[in-house]
Amino acid sequence: MSDFINKLILGDNLEVLRSIESESVDLVYLDPPFFSNRNYEVIWGDEGEIRSFQDRWSGGIDHYIGWLKERVAEMHRVLRPTGSIFLHCDWHANAYIRVEILDKIFGYDRLLSEIIWKRTFNSGSSKSISKKFPINTDSIFWYSKSAHYCFNKITRPLNEGALKRYDKIDEKGKYMWVPLKTVSNERLLILRESGEIREEYGLQYPRYKKYLDVEVGVLIDNVWDDIGQIATRPGNFERIGYPTQKPMSLLDRIIKCASDEVDIILDPFVGGGTTISVADKLNRQWIGIDQSVQAIKVSEMRLQNQQDLFSKPFIVQLHKYDYDKLRYENAFKFETWIVVQFGGSANLKQKGDFGIDGKTQDGTPIQVKRSDNVGRNVIDNFFSSVQRFDKPKYDQNRESGRPVGFVIAFSFGHGAIEEVARLHNRENVIIKLVRVDEIVPVSNKPVLTLQFADCGLDAKNNRIIEFTATARSENSIEFYAWDFNYNAEKGFKPQVLIDKHGKQTEQFKAGTYQVAVKVVDNEGLDSLEIIKLKVNGGVIKE
Ligand SMILES: C[S@@+](CC[C@H](N)C(=O)[O-])C[C@H]1O[C@@H](n2cnc3c(N)ncnc32)[C@H](O)[C@@H]1O
Incomplete structure (x- = not known):
């Protein structure tokens, strides 16, 4: 197997797609929202959303098609010659998408199927009074990049x-x-x-x-009427509360028929993570992209929920980095990484190089201090190291008025700043101090507290407990997620995935429990708070 790592990426998929290598993906599934003008809104789904769509439709189709077309062109580029794409849409734009986008990018003769997904058999209520046939289907266009593509009969x-x-x-x-x-x-x-x-x-x-x-x-034909949409199923265990979430069985069929194990599956509009969750279960590799923090974090928790000891790890790429993670986890990894982010190359030897951690492209030394308030002595030591490390380079930089070295740290104390000024004024030497947050955006994760109140017994003698989570953050709060039976070994496996208010009420039988709540802010940074409760003729915090 390759060294590919499954990943969830926060960002506009056009930007992210551009960073993906050509011909590296086996299957793309996309379920784009309908956008209009500049109001980027999810508008297909329930009927309220459809109304807002109708309001904004006029004049919007060309914009929408242009917007989607440049993204599909990138998807075509990243597909392997044997790869294929499933584009999920509905009646609003399916004709335009087929003719204006897919036929033009993939070619008219590369259409393999138009799959008609009959989402529901329900024609009641508001649908019955409309003066046209109720619409209960979506279209999923399946195109391949070449005549050689994967098809497993189902x-x-x-x-x-x-x-x-x-x-x-x-x-x-x-x-x-x-x-x-x-x-x-x-x-x-x-x-x-x-x-x-x-x-x-x-x-x-x-x-x-x-x-x-x-x-x-x-043999399954192109009319798929045996998979119901999620909302219609009573008490659906699959529902995670993400609007427009698609059923797992739909993705299960698509992934099984058009890919093999270990193939790479890409969903550039990953939403609640249905595609990657199914891909992971089917032992495929995957990339999920979404511009919404909520989508990425919900998908992350969904994946964590279904993972066990043998699951492949995955990474989550956000816009901002968690200060605590950078500051306190694996020092060597951090040093190498920040030098690369700075545009330099890391010194992997780490020995006999006077404590120099890397070099810029032109060979100027870089030192990384993974600490705050870096002092004068660091600057003095670095100053003598750069002269010994590469004397000709030092002389050349000094003579041409360029920095002779860079020190990267989380923050610098007065002593360091004064010493740099002294060296500049008295010795004509420039040492440049660079804060980590000048290289990569850093943020502090939210601070979270969790309180509970005993609300007595219910009819079945279970204790009712009300929980309130309160978060403080330099960013705004996106949502909370709850695990009422937390087990540190298994990790956070939330039963409630999207709670906007941080309030939950749960029933407990007598026993000891760990309750965990996670808060996610709009940069995707999260914090976890756990309390241990003993429920027995009352409830106390252990
Ligand atoms: C219809 S939903 C996808 C639902 C998904 N198939 C599921 O089962 O949960 C569309 C998603 O596209 C995302 N999105 C919209 N524009 C985007 C863009 N330019 N880049 C990345 N994601 C985008 C939205 O945030 C939303 O989560």
């Missing part, structure tokens, strides 16, 4: 009516008699010898025994 089990036709039974199992229209002489002989053929006078064709266990099911 069948569905026989329905009850078809099963009933196997109404006879012998020692090999259930069977029915079926006309045998064409047959080779060898096969005819075998059938005669085994007694599996009836050649009676008056029958136009002989009949042979078709056994149920050799029946592999019915």
Whole structure:
């Protein structure tokens, strides 16, 4: 297997797609929102959203098609020659998308199927009073990049009516008699010898025994009416509360039919993470992109929820970096990484190089201090190191008035700043101090507190506990997620994924519990708070 790492990326997919290598992806599934003018809004889904769509439709189609087309062109570029794309849309724009985008980018002859997904059989309520046929379908266009693409045939089990036709039974199992229209002489002989053929006078064709266990099911055609949309299923365990979430069985079918294990699946509008969650379960590799923090963090938690010890790890790329993570995790990894972010190359030896951690492209030394308030002595030591590290380079930089070295740290104390000024004024030497947040955007994660109140017993003698999470953050808060049976070994596995207010009420039987809440801010930074509760004739914090 390659060294590919599954990833979730926050950002406009046009930008992110441009950073993906050409011909590196096997399958793309996209379920774009309908955008209008500059109001980027998810508008397909429930009927309220459709109304806002109608209000804004006028004049918007060209803009929308242009917007989507440049993204699909990038998707085409990143697909391997054997790859294919499934574009999910509905009646509002399907004709435009097919003709103006897919035919033009992939070619008219590369359309493999227009899949009609019958989302629901429901034609009641508001649909019944509209003066047209209710619309219960979406279109999913399947195009391949070349004539060589992956297709695994998919069948569905026989329905009850078809099963009933196997109404006879012998020692090999259930069977029915079926006309045998064409047959080779060898096969005819075998059938005669085994007694599996009836050649009676008056029958136009002989009949042979078709056994149920050799029946592999019915080949799926392009009308998919056996997968219901999530909202219609009562008490649906799959529903995570993300608007426009698509059912896992839909993605399961798409991924199985058009990819093999270990293939790379890309969803550039990942939303609640359905595609990557299914891809992960099916042992495919994946990339999920979304411009919404909520989408990325919900997808992250969904993936964590379904992962076990054997799952492949994945990374989440946000816009801002968590100060605590950079400041306190793995020092060597941080040093190498920040030098590269600064545009330099890291010194991987780390020994015998006078403590120099890297160099700029032109060979000027860089030192990284993973600390705050860096003092005067660091500058003095660095000053003597740069002279010994590469003397000709030092002289050249000094003579041409360029920095002789760079010190990177989280912050600098007065002593360091004064020493740099002194060196400049007295010795004509420039040492440049660079804060980490000048290189990469850094933010502090939210501070979270969790309180609870005992609200007595319910009719079944369970204790009702009300929880309130309060977060303070330099950014605004996106949502909270809750795990009422937290286990540190298994990690955070939330039962409630999107809670906008930080308030939950839960029933508990007598016992000891750990309750964990996670808060996510609009930069995607999160904090976790855990409390241990003992429920027994009351509730106390352990
Ligand atoms: C219809 S939803 C996808 C739902 C998803 N298929 C699921 O099952 O949950 C569309 C998603 O596209 C995202 N999006 C819209 N414009 C985007 C852009 N330019 N780049 C990345 N994501 C974008 C939205 O934030 C939204 O989450």
